[in-house]
Amino acid sequence: MLYKFPGMSKDAVKKLKKQNACIRDVLEMNDDEVKSLGLSVRALNEIRAIPTHTAANISMTFETDKTSGKNQGTVEFDLIVSRTTKSRNGNLKPRRDDYSFFAALGTPKSGFLLSQDNVKVSLNGQKKGSATRSVALHFDWTLANSCAGANGGHVVLRVLSADVQGIDIEYFVPLK
Amino acid sequence: MPISDYINDTKSVMDQLPRLLAAMETVAFNECTAEYSFDLLCMFTVVRQVINTRSMVSNIRYEAFVYSASSPFSSFVI
Numbered sequence: 001m002l003y004k005f006p007g008m009s010k011d012a013v014k015k016l017k018k019q020n021a022c023i024r025d026v027l028e029m030n031d032d033e034v035k036s037l038g039l040s041v042r043a044l045n046e047i048r049a050i051p052t053h054t055a056a057n058i059s060m061t062f063e064t065d066k067t068s069g070k071n072q073g074t075v076e077f078d079l080i081v082s083r084t085t086k087s088r089n090g091n092l093k094p095r096r097d098d099y100s101f102f103a104a105l106g107t108p109k110s111g112f113l114l115s116q117d118n119v120k121v122s123l124n125g126q127k128k129g130s131a132t133r134s135v136a137l138h139f140d141w142t143l144a145n146s147c148a149g150a151n152g153g154h155v156v157l158r159v160l161s162a163d164v165q166g167i168d169i170e171y172f173v174p175l176k
Numbered sequence: 177m178p179i180s181d182y183i184n185d186t187k188s189v190m191d192q193l194p195r196l197l198a199a200m201e202t203v204a205f206n207e208c209t210a211e212y213s214f215d216l217l218c219m220f221t222v223v224r225q226v227i228n229t230r231s232m233v234s235n236i237r238y239e240a241f242v243y244s245a246s247s248p249f250s251s252f253v254i
Contacts, residue, residue, distance in 0.1 A: 102217075102218075102221045104217055104218055105214075106213075106214025106215070106218075107214065110211045110212070111211055111212035111213065111215045111216075112208065112209060112210075112211065112213065112214060113205075113208045113213040113214040114208070114214070116205075116217060156214070158218050160218060160225075161225065162221065162224060162225070162228075163229070165222070165225045165226070168221075168222075
C-alpha cells in the first residue's frame with residue numbers, strides 16, 4: 001500500500017518496512033521522525049490527507065429481556081474520525097469528505113460474529129477536521145460469554161476503514 | 177509462460193470476486209453462530225480495501241499487530 005502514494009520513494013518504503021510501520025504509524029510520527037524517513041512533500045501530503053479513526057469512551061452494558069429471558073449486551077463507543085491538517089507547505093486539499101467504516105464485534109475464541117454495523121462519517125463542514133459518531137452494537141451476551149476466554153473474558157471490537165489499508169484498529173473490550 | 181492467459185484469468189477472478197464476496201457475506205450474516213464468521217467478515221473488508229487501492233494481496237498486514245499502550249484498552253493496529 002505504501003508504494004501506491006505518489007512521490008513515495010523506494011528508499012522511504014524500505015525504511016518503513018524495516019520499521020514494520022504502517023500508514024497509521026506515519027500519521028502519528030512527528031516532523032523529525034518524518035524527516036528522517038526522507039519522505040517527499042507530495043507523499044507526505046497524500047498520507048496526511050487520509051483520516052485516522054479511533055474508538056473512544058468504549059462502554060459495555062448488560063441487560064436481561066424480561067419477556068424472552070435473553071441476555072443482551074451492548075458495546076457503545078464514539079468513533080472519532082480526524083484528518084491531519086498540518087503539512088510541510090501548509091497546503092492540504094483532501095480529495096473527499098465522506099468516509100465509511102465497518103465496525104464488527106466478535107469473540108476471541110471460535111470467531112463468532114456478535115454484531116456489526118456500517119458507519120458513515122462526513123468531514124464536510126467540520127472546521128476542526130474531525131467528526132464524532134456514536135455507535136452501539138447489541139449482541140447475545142450468552143454467546144459472547146461462552147467464547148470470551150480467560151480472566152472474565154473479553155470481546156473483540158474491530159473498526160476497519162472501507163477504503164484504506166493500514167489504519168484499521170482492534171480493541172479487546174472486557175466483559176464486565 | 178502463458179502471460180496473456182494469466183492476465184485474463186486474473187481479470188476474470190477480480191471481476192467475479194465482489195459477487196462471490198457478497199454471497200459469502202450474506203451466508204456469514206445469516207449464520208452468525210458459525211465459527212470464524214467474524215474473521216471472515218473482517219477479511220471481506222480487507223479484500224475490498226485491496227480492490228479499492230489496487231494493491232497486492234501480499235501487502236496485507238493482517239497478522240502484524242502493533243501494540244499501542246495509549247489506548248485505555250489493549251489495542252492493536254492491523
